[in-house]
Amino acid sequence: MAAYARHSKAVAESGGMEYLDLSPYEYRTFPLPMRSVGWLGCKYGVQGVGASKVTRYESELLISASWRLSSLTLGTHECEFCREGPVFEGNGEYHYYTQAGDVYSAPMMILHYVEEHGYHPPEAFLKGLADTNTLVWDWRSERLAGLLLDESEDLDMRCEAIVDLANWKDPRALEALVYAARDDELSDVAGDEIGRSLGGFLGVGFAKDIRVDSFPDLVRFGIQQYLMG
Ligand SMILES: [Zn+2]
Structure with a gap:
C-alpha cells in the first residue's frame, strides 16, 4: 500500500461521500462510468432497509466479489451508524465489473453495512455479481x-x-x-x-x-x- 500512499490526497470529508444507490459515480475521476452502491451516510441513512434481508447466498457472492480494493488514495471514513463499541473505519473502494457491462463502485465499508446495519444493496447489483469472474474482453x-x-x-x-x-x-x-x-x-x-x-x-x-x-x-x-x- 506504500505505493499508493505516495500519491495520497486527503479528500475524504465527513458527509462528502454519500450517494444514492445506483446514481452515477462522481466521487472521484475514473476512466469508466460507474454506479454508486453503498455510499451511506446520515442524509439518506441506511438505504435499502425494509427490502428483504440479504440472503446467505447473496452475502457470499458479495464477499467473494469484493476481493480486491481499488483507490486506496481515499482517506479513511468512519461508519456513521455504529452506536456503541469501536467505530468501524474503512479505506478504499471495491469495483465490480458485471458480465452485462455495468461497473459498480462501493466503499470498503459495504460489507460492514450489510453485516452490521441491515443494508440491502440494490437487487440489480446483487444479481450482476453472479458471474463477475468469467468476464470476456470488452x-x-x-x-x-x-x-x-x-x-x-x-x-x-x-x-x-x-x-x-x-x-x-x-x-x-x-x-x-x-x-x-x-x-x-x-x-x-x-x-x-x-x-x-x-x-x-x-x-x-x-x-x-x-x-x-x-x-x-x-x-x-x-x-x-x-x-x-
Ligand atoms: Zn457501523
Missing part, C-alpha cells in the same frame, strides 16, 4: 489496458488500471501487466499491485511462459502476497 478492459500502456496518462489512473484489469483473465490483460512490470516508473510506485494482479494469471494456460524471476523485487513481492492469499 470495451472496459480495452480502455483499462490502453490507459496502462499510455505513458502520457495520469499515474494514479494507470495504477487503478493495474488493479481492475485483473478482473479479465485474458492474454491482453496479461500483456499489459507484464509491460507495467517492466516499466521503471510503474513498478517503482505500484510494483506490489502489479504483482498481485499478475499472481492471478499463474497457472493459466496462456501464462505458462511467464518467468517470475525476471520481474523487479517489488513485483515478485506482490506475486508472493497473492499466492499467500
Whole structure:
C-alpha cells in the first residue's frame, strides 16, 4: 500500500461521500462510468432497509466479489451508524465489473453495512455479481489496458488500471501487466499491485511462459502476497 500512499490526497470529508444507490459515480475521476452502491451516510441513512434481508447466498457472492480494493488514495471514513463499541473505519473502494457491462463502485465499508446495519444493496447489483469472474474482453478492459500502456496518462489512473484489469483473465490483460512490470516508473510506485494482479494469471494456460524471476523485487513481492492469499 506504500505505493499508493505516495500519491495520497486527503479528500475524504465527513458527509462528502454519500450517494444514492445506483446514481452515477462522481466521487472521484475514473476512466469508466460507474454506479454508486453503498455510499451511506446520515442524509439518506441506511438505504435499502425494509427490502428483504440479504440472503446467505447473496452475502457470499458479495464477499467473494469484493476481493480486491481499488483507490486506496481515499482517506479513511468512519461508519456513521455504529452506536456503541469501536467505530468501524474503512479505506478504499471495491469495483465490480458485471458480465452485462455495468461497473459498480462501493466503499470498503459495504460489507460492514450489510453485516452490521441491515443494508440491502440494490437487487440489480446483487444479481450482476453472479458471474463477475468469467468476464470476456470488452470495451472496459480495452480502455483499462490502453490507459496502462499510455505513458502520457495520469499515474494514479494507470495504477487503478493495474488493479481492475485483473478482473479479465485474458492474454491482453496479461500483456499489459507484464509491460507495467517492466516499466521503471510503474513498478517503482505500484510494483506490489502489479504483482498481485499478475499472481492471478499463474497457472493459466496462456501464462505458462511467464518467468517470475525476471520481474523487479517489488513485483515478485506482490506475486508472493497473492499466492499467500
Ligand atoms: Zn457501523
